[in-house]
Amino acid sequence: MTVKQKNKKKVLNCIRDHSPISRAEIAVKARISKPTVSMLVDDLIQEKLIFEKGIGESSSQGGRRPIQLYFNEKAFFIIGTDIGGTKVKTTICDLGGNIVASCSFKTVQYLKSGLLKQIAKEIDAMIDKNSIDRSKILGMGAGVPGITETNRGIVVEAPSLNWIRYPFIQEAKQFFTFPVYVDNDVNVAALGEQWLGNARNKRNVLFIAVGTGIGSGIIIHNQLYRGSTYAAGELGYMVTDKNEMKGDFTPVFHRYGYLESVAGGKAIGARLTKAVLEDPEHPLYAEAMESELPGEMAFKLAKTGDKTAMAVLAEAIQHLAYGIINAASLLNPEVIILGGGVLKSADLLLPKLTEIVNQYLPSSVELKISQLGDHAGALGAVSLFLREHETIFKI
Structure with a gap:
């Protein structure tokens, strides 16, 4: 990248982060000379990446008011797709993360x-319906x-999709003319929260998704930490009760870890069923028998x-809390974001967690619920593209 390109990117980022802003203010913030x-x-302006609008406030000494500059969020579009075991959600966003x-x-x-074939069909339909200029689509994140080898675009194993060493990027080239990037869904959700959600402006973030399983995305010094074999953040494998682990413990699903087998959504349902069956007077006894x-x-x-349900939840919350304590002690994040299906009942979980x-933590940490909710995956995929693809917009 040349000096001019670096400065151009610096100026664009300055306008994106601080608009409306004047040329003089950019020179001060970006530490670049006024003529440059x-x-x-x-x-x-010529490339339509920014635009001028109106006039700013006059200076304290009076005089001509400076023209204000704005970032043109609609200059280009990016696609984000969140491929889950239950559903696939795809969005087209502008450069500001606004869903189009x-x-x-x-x-x-x-x-x-x-x-991928179906995702391509859905994207084509959205482009046509919203009259989006195809040449303005930069690419897609997924x-x-x-576990995903991001550098090679290979999904090592995705049990819910029956994928083993699936050549995602190679397959994507059959259906998409633009560049595509792929990563683990929880890593991607962490990026989404850092870009637009409750981890905005934080450089050290732990995102924990609690659904059927439990996983986490880790951002350290503003970089996604993937681990030596791209398997970092598998929080569901933490052991929070060694005695139970030494006994006749069996995971809730084949190859699932301990924590997700006692605090994941499926585990909570299984433990509730067992508890209800021990009480023939419980109103859901007949249903639990079925x-x-x-x-x-x-x-x-x-x-x-x-009381039965409250006891089951209290147990699950304790295990989840111990897992969070272990992870937070090791990583010392600025904020922990909780997402996933189980966290839809955050009002019951968050205060106790x-x-x-x-x-028990050596220094307290802020626990927050995902601000992006169901959109965290798709918007995070857009953020993944912005981080990985070499453009003037690279985050």
């Missing part, structure tokens, strides 16, 4: 015929539920004051 700033601003179009479909419907109760049922019952975690 003016020349670069003219280039950026969004769609989703059930994973199982297209697992055999090809998920999040997948499994089939396993879902994890969500524990939260619904707990809100009504059901915070209480236990900060009771």
Whole structure:
């Protein structure tokens, strides 16, 4: 990258982060001479990456008011797709992370015929429906539920998709003309929260997703930490009760870890079912005899004051809290973001989790719920593209 390109990127980022802003203010913030700033601003206006609008406030000495510059978020678009075991959600965003179009479909419907082929169809339909100029699409980021070798674009293993060493990027080239990047879905969600959510402006972040399984995305010094074999953040494998582990412990699913087998959504449902079956007087006894109760049922019952459900949840919350304590002691993040399906009942979980975690940590940490919620994966995939692809917009 030449000096001019570096300065141009610096000026653009300055406008993106601080608009509306004047040329003089850019020169001060970016530490670039006024004539150079003016020349670069003219280039950026010509390329339609920024625009001028209105007039700013006059200076304290009076005089002409400076023209204000704005970042043109609509200059280009990026696609983000969140491929989950249950559904695939795809969005088209502008450069500011504003969702222009969004769609989703059930994973199982297209697992055999090809998920990428269907994603391509959905993208084409969204582009046509919203009259988006195809030449303005920079590329796509994707999040997948499994260990992913990001540098080679290979999904090592994604059990819910039946993918083993799946050549994601190679396959994507059949359907997409633009560049595509892929990473683990929880890593991607962590990037989304750092870009637009509750971890904004934080350089050390731990994102924990609690669903059927439990995983985490780790950002250290503003860089995603993936580990030596791209398997960092597998929080679900933490052991939070050595005695139970030494006994006849069996994971909730084949190859699942200890923590997700006692505090994940599926585990909560299984433990609730077992507890209800020990009480023939319980209103859900007959239902529990028929089939396993879902994890969500524990939260619904707990809100009504059901003691059985409250005891099951208290146990799961303790295990989850111990896992968070272990991870936070090691990583010392500025903020811990909690996401995933189980955290939809955050009002029941967060106060108790915070209480236990900060009771045992050497220094307290802020626990927050994902601000982006269901959009964390798709928006995070957009952020992944912005981080990985070499453009003037690179984060």
